Amino acid sequence: MNDQTSEAPAADPMAEMHASLRPYSGKLDVHTNLPSHGLPRDQVLAEIEEMAAAERDRWQSGHSSGAVYQGDSEHIDFLNRVYALQSQNNPLHLDIWPSGSKFEAEIVAMTAAMLNSAKAGCEIVGTVSSGGTESIMLAMKAYRDRGIERDGFDRPRVVAPASAHVAFDKAAQYFQIDLVRVPVGDDWRADVQAMAAQINDQTVALVGSAPGFPHGMIDPIEELAALAHERGIGMHVDGCLGGFVLPWAEKLGYEVPPFDFRLPGVTSMSCDTHKFGYAAKGTSVVLYRDPELLHHQFFTATEWPGGIYCSPTFAGSRPGGLSAACWAALVSIGEEGYMRATKAILESAAAIKAGIGEIDELEVIGDPLFCVAFRATGDDLDIYRVMDAMSERGWSLNGLHHPQAVHICVTLRQTQPGVADRFTADLRESIAEVKDEPAKEGGMAPLYGMAATLPEREMVSSFLKFYMDMWFKP
Ligand SMILES: Cc1ncc(COP(=O)(O)O)c(C=O)c1O
Structure with missing residues (x-):
């Protein structure tokens, strides 16, 4: 078992990152050697199902930018049958x-x-x-x-x-x-x-x-x-x-x-x-x-x-x-299916774009069709802290820089009823929270802040290599 990470101090970005990579530490066995005898398939399947269940809601609910572009259970089951x-x-x-x-x-x-x-x-x-x-x-x-x-x-x-x-x-x-x-x-x-x-x-x-x-x-x-x-x-x-x-x-x-x-x-x-x-x-x-x-x-x-x-x-x-x-x-969706999907995505993206456009503190960058980037209109709002506040509400958005901004790539997941409205409502709440509260520790904002201000780009690169080292260490 490797559960050291759960005790890491929250203010240490590397420790926090490791903890985020290993949420199953202390819950599931950690294998650093092959089991001397193979595990029962039921047990293996149960562990994989536990992780899939823990991760499903984040992408299925429509809270994630890009990542899963279709995600309908029947479609996934069909592709899985073909793969099998x-x-x-x-x-x-x-x-x-x-x-x-x-x-x-x-x-x-x-x-x-x-x-x-x-x-x-x-x-x-x-x-x-x-x-x-x-x-x-x-x-x-x-x-x-x-x-x-x-x-x-x-x-x-x-x-x-x-x-x-x-x-x-x-x-x-x-x-x-x-x-x-x-x-x-x-x-x-x-x-x-x-x-x-x-x-x-x-x-x-x-x-x-x-x-x-x-x-x-x-x-x-x-x-x-x-x-x-x-x-x-x-x-x-x-x-x-x-x-x-x-x-x-x-x-x-x-x-x-x-x-x-x-x-x-x-x-x-x-x-x-x-x-x-x-x-x-x-x-x-x-x-x-x-x-x-x-x-x-x-x-x-x-x-x-x-x-x-x-x-x-x-x-x-x-x-x-x-x-x-x-x-x-491709053959099961066909032209008509792609047209229908595209129509729904573009309509949801337009609703999200319009919703952002109504928030004084934000502006949409350019005039995109379905991948919508936005930034703060004034220097007094840290857009990465807004992104962190959105993460706390379950969203997984993409942080951008040069200029500092965030985007949501709209997929079929965001065409589900209520998702576009929830996005703008959460965005308003997140902005209000960031304006009200002093900067919190943790999250992506300090990392983006550091990446934006470190004059030595090699240090940012070393940090990323360190992260990838961690990725492959159990
Ligand atoms: C415009 C564009 N090109 C290339 C890529 C790279 O694709 P992949 O992540 O499948 O390697 C992406 C990924 O989002 C993209 O948006």
Whole structure:
């Protein structure tokens, strides 16, 4: 048993963090060695059910930003049945499971069709990956390798707005890409002129988001794609968050600027099935206009003693069961189901946006469709303390910085009756509480405060590494 953390002093942020990672200390056994004899399956299931039950309400009730995008019990049971039927499926062994190829090829085709592949004037190709980060990293690796192998570049460059997902930084770090981050404009969208000024002779691609994670704003993809086309470079549209929302929003009559393969300059896209595609966690799609660019993503080995080998993404063995469940989500929901879901989400998001707009102390950042960021209108209100007060009321919101703000990404969970109203009522109460009370110890506010003020960014990074050390220590 490891229950030291429950006695940690509340004011120590690391101790508090460890306690938050180990709420089951003292309640459930801690295994640091394999049990000498396997535990009875009933006991194992009971422990897992205990944790699932303790965690269920937070995401099911609609209090969590993003995280669970569908969450209806019948839908989850259906996906679980599909997974159970295909849990052994590994697309590395297509001779045993040709179904793995069928599922993945059709997921790619359906996603590409949704993103207007028919109007691209060529076949759109791609693969299934494990999530948005992998899709982005695969695309960045493909551009980098093409830059090196075809164009002879030494240090391929990618130009992205500051608001593009951090996965682009991860790709730059892993693959030694020269990533240039360009501040967004006053409208919180990519600044096309400023990005144009950063294109040099080693530039392989521009990036735009539809929409971006922080403020939910859709970048001027049409202009960025035209710029990329004119300069003869690639343009990656990150549709991880919006890929399964914007096509339906457009059909519903919302104002959605063109963002997909209709634009000749768009050469690749990432689009997450495990977000608004309503699949189980662990799948995403990366798409390319040019099959040769996809080939720079692929790995092949012809001389390995283990045989001739090929692998389309980063992993070797892959969970074909997740692809089966993803395929099942897409075909069981269909266009009509996605339209209905999108309508409900956009209406709830509009209600939440309007609710925030009526609170004097807050302002919505930009003009988002469904991922709504807000900040304090005056310096006298600490938005992170408001976020902490919301956490105490059961909410799990996302803290943002540069500028200090918080967002809620509206999913089907927030379309349940009463959730949008509860959100604004709790927000009003939280603001009143923060204004009335002196700063409390604990919570995220001191951590965000520290992260914002520490001049030495390496210290913030070390702190995060320490947190990840803790994550994997029982
Ligand atoms: C716009 C955007 N891109 C990429 C990602 C990364 O996706 P994942 O967390 O599945 O790796 C996210 C995640 O929220 C996102 O919002």
